[in-house]
Amino acid sequence: MNAAKSQVMVDVSVGTVEVHVISHTSVEWRVLILQRAADTRCPGSWEAVHGRIEVGETPAAAAVREVREETGLEVLRLYNVRVQPFYLHRSHTVQLSVVFAAFADPSAPLTLGTEHTAGEWVNDDDALARLFWPGDRQSLREALTLLADGTAGVAEDVLRVI
Numbered sequence: 098m099n100a101a102k103s104q105v106m107v108d109v110s111v112g113t114v115e116v117h118v119i120s121h122t123s124v125e126w127r128v129l130i131l132q133r134a135a136d137t138r139c140p141g142s143w144e145a146v147h148g149r150i151e152v153g154e155t156p157a158a159a160a161v162r163e164v165r166e167e168t169g170l171e172v173l174r175l176y177n178v179r180v181q182p183f184y185l186h187r188s189h190t191v192q193l194s195v196v197f198a199a200f201a202d203p204s205a206p207l208t209l210g211t212e213h214t215a216g217e218w219v220n221d222d223d224a225l226a227r228l229f230w231p232g233d234r235q236s237l238r239e240a241l242t243l244l245a246d247g248t249a250g251v252a253e254d255v256l257r258v259i
Contacts, residue, residue, distance in 0.1 A: 105189055113194040114160045115181060116146040117237050118168065120203045120218070121247035127203045128224035128237065131167065132215040142229035145237070147194070156195035157258045164199050168216060169208025174200040175258040176249055178240045181232045197258070198240035200247075 118129035130143045148163035150156055161172045178196040185192055203218045219227070221241055228234050243249055249256040 107189050107191055109191045109193065111156070111180075111193045111195065112150055113192055114146075114148055114150060114156055114163060115194045115196045115233065115236060116160045116164050117178070117196070117198045117233075117240050118146060118164060118170065118201050119198055119240065119244075120200060121244070126221040126241060127218045128221055129168065129170075129201070129203070129207075129216060129218050130224050130227055131209070131213040132217075134212055134214045137212050139229065143227045144229060145233050146199075150195075157197070160195070160197040160199060161259070164201070167210045167212065168201075170201040170205055172199040172201060172259065176240070176244060176256045177258055178236055178243060178256075181236055183232065196236045196240075198244060 120127040131146065133139050133142045133144060135141070146163050146167050148159060148167070150159040154162070157175060157177075160175060164170055164172050176198045178198050181194045181196050183192050183194065184190070207216050209216050221237070224237060225234050228237065243252065243256060
């Protein structure tokens, strides 16, 4: 059999968003982490907001929608941070997730969607210690570095989405 014909092809798809919901004061960072429900993928894990980009939706619009659906919070400011690749073995797809940092009001009521059983605003060190996915931790580190003073500084014009 021809080796080229027997190979399984791998698709690449930009189909998800990862959103680190954060708050910054002159004293500290607060990061919202969410615990996955028992009947979902990765039950019990602590994560950032994750979700699919719907047909016809931009990654930024998906980020705002997912934050609202999963937490009930309104995004005050949104910054793009990076693109995070991961592999889905069942569909033979390399998925690219567009990563954002979304500023929100930590005093606003938190209304969790069905995918999560708990949500907690924690300091940045606690978030980094509790996030399950190494990519989530790396993305959060990059967001905190890029937004060190609560803005993107000299890169505000290229990183701030809304």
